[in-house]
Amino acid sequence: MTLRRVLILGGYGNFGKRIAENLSGTAGIVLLIAGRNADRAEALCRQLAARGSPATLEPAVLDINRASFVDDLRAFAPDLVIHTGGPFQGQDYRVPQACIAIGSHYIDLADDRRFVCDIDSLDDQARARDVLVVAGASSVPGLSSAVIDHFTDQFSALERIDFAIAPGNQAERGEATVHGILSYTGHPFPVFDDGEWRNQYGWMAPRKQDFGPTIGRRWLANINIPDLELFPERYRPVKTVHFQAGLELPVLHLGMVMMAWLAKVGLVRDWSAYTRPIVRASEWFIRRGTDTGGMQINLSGRNHSGQTRHINWLLCAENGEGPYIPTISTIILARKLIAGSLTTRGATPCLGLYSLAEFDQEIRSLAIHHRTEVTDG
Structure with a gap:
């Protein structure tokens, strides 16, 4: 054809x-x-x-x-x-x-x-x-798997995949993307952790991670993506597949963590029902933060000499080009x-x-x- x-x-x-x-x-x-x-x-x-x-x-x-x-x-x-x-x-x-x-x-x-x-x-x-x-x-699983595939031959055994996405606050945000995230905020989903399937909760377990000198340290939290299910099978014998993402402004990120807690304890059933007002409220902060975002993939395992090997792949998008x-x-x-x-x-x-x-x-x-x-x- x-x-x-x-x-x-x-x-x-x-x-x-x-x-x-x-x-x-x-x-x-x-x-x-x-x-x-x-x-x-x-x-x-x-x-x-x-x-x-x-x-x-x-x-x-x-x-x-x-x-x-x-x-x-x-x-x-x-x-x-x-x-x-x-x-x-x-x-x-x-x-x-x-x-x-x-x-x-x-x-x-x-x-x-x-x-x-x-x-x-x-x-x-x-x-x-x-x-x-x-x-x-x-970005997932298309780019994430392309990156991991590029490095798999450097391991005799890939044991841990830990990756994250940190968009800039000034980057365009689509209502559909926000709706998707809100749909599982505070709700459980299975992840492969230390060889076993365990539940994590959407937009919980907040932590900070360093994305290099251009981006700096950003807040992250649990996000449910296809990779969490696809990668344990694709990259056997990997033992842990972990993914998080976050918002650049702490007030927005930690606000989402609080929303997740409210959903987890049953005070809010589904935050996606409020997608439009939440997107509008986030626009009040659009001039704050930066237009710079990044993606980080950390791979750990054993090299072909039996030593521990760690690979850190760090992507940076500037000038508001992260949404590309x-x-x-x-x-x-x-x-x-x-x-x-x-x-x-x-x-x-x-x-x-x-x-x-x-x-x-x-x-x-x-x-x-x-x-x-x-x-x-």
């Missing part, structure tokens, strides 16, 4: 517009900016066209909740659908199933544990239609499908589909950089 028509669901949203901006520089494709708001889709098309985009740009009105969604999608005849329309918590598989039905490839930026981890339930259907269906082509990071996995896969160099088929979480070198190639024009420290003994 020659891949020419790329449709971005939520194409004018927080992440969708960044993907559209990037892919609009690809000559020979038709880029459809899709969503429920025709005016916003048309406005982004005009904006990208004014920049001299070599891609053909078209607005598309689509609502994934309409009963006629499959037929509506088929009418646009996409070869690839990129789904950015979160929150993915609670979503079913109507979008990837619709893509399979019409013979289109599918990529999403999902961060919901069940949505990503269970996507392989569509594997037989996707293979039968010779399409690729990828969930979680984002969740889009880069999707952009890389889309480019590979367009070029015909990605021939994998079936339905899978975003694992092993691109390399850290490909990530580096994609960020070369952005204020995003990373470094690695290796310590033995």
Whole structure:
């Protein structure tokens, strides 16, 4: 199949517009900016066209909740659908199933544990239609697994994965992302700790961690992501997989910790019901803090000489470019499908589909950089 028509669901949203901006520089494709708001889709098309985009740009009105969604999608005849329309918590598989039905490839930026981890339930259907269906082509598990894959051959046994994300306060925040986090704030989820599955609570167990001289020390707390379930299997015999994230401003971060406690003791059932007012309240603080964020991955185990080895991989995003990071996995896969160099088929979480070198190639024009420290003994 020659891949020419790329449709971005939520194409004018927080992440969708960044993907559209990037892919609009690809000559020979038709880029459809899709969503429920025709005016916003048309406005982004005009904006990208004014920049001299070599891609053909078209607005598309689509609502994934309409009963006629499959037929509506088929009418646009996409070869690839990129789904950015979160929150993915609670979503079913109507979008990837619709893509399979019409013979289109599918990529999403999902961060919901069940949505990503269970996507392989569509594997037989996707293979039968010779399409690729990828969930979680984002910071996690897309980038996180690419980084870990890069370093696994330095270990005879990888024993512990401890990683974290610390966005800058001034970075754009999408309502869907906030909704997803709030949905499990104060609620339990299983993590693989010292060889056993134990429950942790969302946005609890606060601690500070150093993200280097540019970012400094940031508060972190427990976050539920697909990696917590995928990595114990992928990186056997790893004994512990630990992930946290945080807010730059202590008043906001510790406020979330208090909200988690209120949910844990049963005083609040579900904070996601209050997503909109919480996002609005957070905007009161938008001028405080910085536009600099980072990601850190710490790997521990044994090297090939039997010594203890620790690898610290630290990424820093400046100039407000942190929100590009969740889009880069999707952009890389889309480019590979367009070029015909990605021939994998079936339905899978975003694992092993691109390399850290490909990530580096994609960020070369952005204020995003990373470094690695290796310590033995």
